[in-house]
Amino acid sequence: MNVLSVQSVSVSYGGVHALSEVSLDVEQGQLxxxxxxxxxxxxTFVDAVTGLVTARGRMKLDGQDLTGLPPHARARRGLARTFQSSELFEDLTVAENLQITADRPSWWRALGETLGRRVSPNSAAAQALSALGLEDLAHASAHQLSQGQRKLVGVARALAAGPRVVCLDEPAAGLDTAESAELGRRLRAIADDGTSLLLIDHDMSLVMGICDHVVVLEFGKVIASGPPAQVRTDPAVITAYLGASAVQPTAASRQHGGTPSADGPSKVVTTTPEPS
Structure with missing residues (x-):
């Protein structure tokens, strides 16, 4: 079942086409x-989905049309996001930063109680802290955090709202290799627990290691979509990251019998695409 369905979304700035007919689906519990x-x-795609830029196309969350709704209305329906720059409330603790999104106005709590779903905001914040392994930082002031910790708190804050889908914009930026691997393990666990995630990141080991499905954009258009193993060997993807010469059989490969297959480049091309 698709939790988030985005169909033929386009964004233009004057004569510049930032996105052209991009479609993407995220299923329940999928990463x-x-x-x-x-x-x-x-x-730009995440900005369009969350309502921060004007876009053409159709967007649905749990089957409900999001098209034309402002960002706060989309958030209330269960669409959360993080940003490349983690904007935290510097004079608040980590727990208090999460509490802001976990808390709901009185009318929201009244509705939840009427429907028999009473969830403590404090509990939601605590669960988000636990999901990202941030319990020891709960009472630390935001201004004391490292850049990597700030990114993790940004992810936890999005989770504290209890969203259906979280769009993560480069959450591993500022993390070292070990921290990135640990983040990947936790994101995979969050998805397996039922929260759908859309992950943008330049760490190819992270993306290819934990995602169920990968979509590749170039110049605002989808050039590949599929399981990680399929995408990482796609000639169009290799060309986008490494240049056309990366998928051309070399003279040496021809001498050793390397020839292009029906599926694309010569089998001697095994390089995993890395961002420039």
Whole structure:
């Protein structure tokens, strides 16, 4: 079942087409990666889905049309996101930063109680902290955090709202290799627990290692879509990241019998695409 369905979304700035007819689906509990070279339109796509830029096309969350709704209305329906720059309330603690999104106005709580779903905001914040392994930082002030910790708190804050889908814009930026691997393990667990995730990141090991499905953008258009193993060997993807010469059989490969297959480039091309 598709939780988020985006069909033929386009964004233009004057004569510049930032996105052209981009379609993407995220299923219940699925972790979908959105990758592409710098300037491919990845953040613009998330901005369009969350209502921060004007876009053409159709967007649905749990079957309900989001098209034309302002950002706060989309958030209330269960669509959350993080940003490349983690904007936290510097004078608040980590727990208090999460509490802001976990808390609901009185009318919201009244509705939840009427429907028999009473969830403590404090509990939601605590669960989000636990999901990202941030319990020890709960009482630390935001201004004391490292850049990597700030990124993790941004993810936890999005989770504290209890969303149906979270769009993550480069959450591994500022993390070292071990921290990125740990983040991947936790994101995979969050998805397996039922929260759908759309992940943008330049860490190819992270994206290819944890995602169920990967979509690749170049110049605002989808050039590949499928399981990680399929996408990483797609000639169009290799060309987008490494250049056309990367998928051309070399003279040496021809001498050793390397020839292009029906599926694309010569089998001697095994390089995993990395961002520039």
């Amino acid at each position: 979908v990666g959105l990758i592409g070279p710098n300037g491919a339109g990845k953040t």
